[in-house]
Amino acid sequence: MSSSGGWWRKKAATYEPMESKAKGVTGAIQSSSATTLGVVILLFALVLLVAWISVQRMDGTTFSTITSWSSSSQTSSSHSHHSKPITLTCPNHTNTPFRCPAMQSSSPSPSPSPSPSPSLPTFTGSSEPPPSCPDYFRWIHEDLRPWKSTGITRDAVEGAQKFAAFRLLVIDGRLYVEQYHRVFQTRDLFTLWGFVQLANRYPGRLPDLDLMFNCEDLPTVKAADYAASGSPPVPPLFRYCKDDTTVDIVFPDWSFWGWPEINIKPWEKLSEEMRRANQRTKWKKRKPYAYWKGNPGVSGHRQDLIKCNPSNGHYWNARVFAQDWEKEAKNGFKESNLAEQCIYRYKIFVEGRAWSVSEKYTLACDSPALFVTTHFYDFMTRGLIPGLHYWPIRENHQCKSIKFAVDWGNKHQNKVQAIGKQGSSFVLEEVKMDYVYQYMLHLLIEYAKLLRYKPTLPEKAVELCLESLACGEQGRVKEFLLESMVKWTSDAEPCTLPPPYTEGELEELRLRKANAIKQVEKWEEETWDKGS
Template identity: 55%
Template structure:
């Protein structure tokens, strides 16, 4: 590991004599070890390197930060309550690369989700009216994050969500404006349109993980992007790499020729899926998952990478949306999406019969719809594999963590423009930072957070957010999706071969 570190950091000086390189490499390793094991701030190591290396003033600090990383600075004698937030981290983003990259298509829904408040803005009273529904409140002032907890979230949803926003602040220091927002961390969206018909602008703005056509909650990336330690699921950046490698184990044509689903079947609409558990009758294998038993066995049979061995994988909602959707779509299998009621921030730009095969959620048609999809795929292997690859490519390329952070940035930035007051600190809010949330956690919790930690400021600005689309354009897009679903339903009911695809 040390040899790799020396190789990465000494590359600008390789043309110097080997003696000089050896001397300064030793100095650099000492700085690294101090950072890694003695809690010496690595930004301090950067200053040391720049001072020591001949001509290093011409080497951009950004390059050095990228190679060294800005690590956690944990108090040696501290604990979770006395740990302080260090002040060595950069407070301003100085990108060395200018970007002309447009944001992915699903970013367009930011404008739609914030639409109810665009005309009249958001007052402090409106934000505070959401307190009765929220799990916690987040205030960002001068680049520092403060939060106040109102009630317990399930497992560690709340702290990993806050951890994600802290990483956004590390990625784009000084870029995010002051904020004041309420967050709901349950399953089901709670701000119903019907309660504000005709005056949606007065609804409480509430961030959440999902919404549907009947609610006004503001979708935000869920906690699992930074890890779900309770069920041993890595943060998305690491897991996505594993899934990409796992997809290479078995070529699509050699995979098991039926549909697969595994999870907690005894929640929401999933109970009806159990009736489809027959590879002979319905071309489907439905496996129930007891997470309590699985945890006792060390999660040996729940590795997501090991489940990418089927040509077809089923996604079905539980109580509301499920974080499993991205894992299923990333598997290089043709995803059979039981038409969802709920959607998260990226799923509204998924196109049926391009990225996935739509499955009718009607309990009387569900099994038949799954059977037809598998039969069609096995009779049209190249077309089915094309859909599988398109869905997986969407997740692998459009849902990179860079894009997740950029989505968070633009959503929060656009939201801040609507605030009609200057956010300020409340007495109940406490400052937090990466150190306070990771230094003294138990081993697995700490590992998941450190693995998902942003190591240094970005080298470039966020992607460019496109302007809002006209309502008729969005309507045409959604109507086209509905038409495709109805056409597929027609094939299933008639027993058609689906040749008109």
């Protein structure tokens, strides 16, 4: 399925202006007829004045979208006086291009241009020191390590163009994009939307930068291809995941702002729905099986998982369902509400072509997540510990491993409930949108520090803003864009980026994960040897 529109297609948005409704005057007026006439005349004049203002407002080329997605309808009690509301304006006429508004003189000063880019400026909010970021932020340093000693040159960035879907630049606080090719569905649109939300949330705080972005599943930049003496510089390429053999720079995926083609809502809203779903169905009242539903056609491991359904006298404690997204779309997505799937005691996660966005939804249910051996990781995954946040499942013995996990969990309910709680707490608290934006901010600041040149605007680059991305869209695409729009600027200082891992800490972390998996495999083998 494809998007109903695109920021690159200069389509016009159509809106229905809000109609003014006159309120009837109730109650008896105890006064003379002259006074009554005067009140009537005054009210009539007031109505005429309001109508005149409305006509003048709609007579221009734009109008402000003061609707449910606008911060204008919200009270500012939860925001300090330093925060500012963010509104979206769209053309009133179909032949009006979607231009980004000019920089207002009252806006925060843009970041300085010279490279290397400066550290994050001090915010003007609370005098309290900011807390430390979640531990997975430390992997920012590891993702950027290939350029720590050399820095990043223009040649290195442009060397990543052959892999990239678009080039993203920030120059003097404003965002620009040069697009190279279309990608699957609306991944690029929602990824670019995420960049714009970050810039609006922290106005003027982004340093000048220049980066290439790939929107496909599989990581591309193999470390071995650049290890030999005389090899070209490692091309810095941003994408959604990587593995142990690649040096791509991981960045939050598009689904945090919504996946309209399969009706997955923006993470901020969906995560709240999943919190409420957890409260509706307590763990002990959930179905005592392991559940998975998805597209099995994208990987062999998913096709193997389908075999774990009850069949031929085998009962693997699993309930696995193949998802036909075309059929589901025609059915109005009635059977794919993720918040309604928290009714099983265990949830299975299995990778697709690479990592899968379903990971966060699997973890969010308060049910222990059963992770079939993973090979890829996104920006948050490296913060997960087997035995603490999830239960490991062998990829080459999935059915037997799932059966053991469910049997063991149903006998040790307090222990597996603790795993479920740890997993959901991690993804709902440490990967909430506040932290997603702060991860993006820290990553881009650290990346910009490595640039050894001053970014300049490519000839074919166009400016990015709310208007250029959202105004030409329609249907669910536009709905999710507006729903995930940042409503207020932030005056709070972001969390403090933790220091890099030492070699000893990385080895200790690797051993901790490996030993936890070995312990589970030992329990499995002991049970299997007994024929249970």
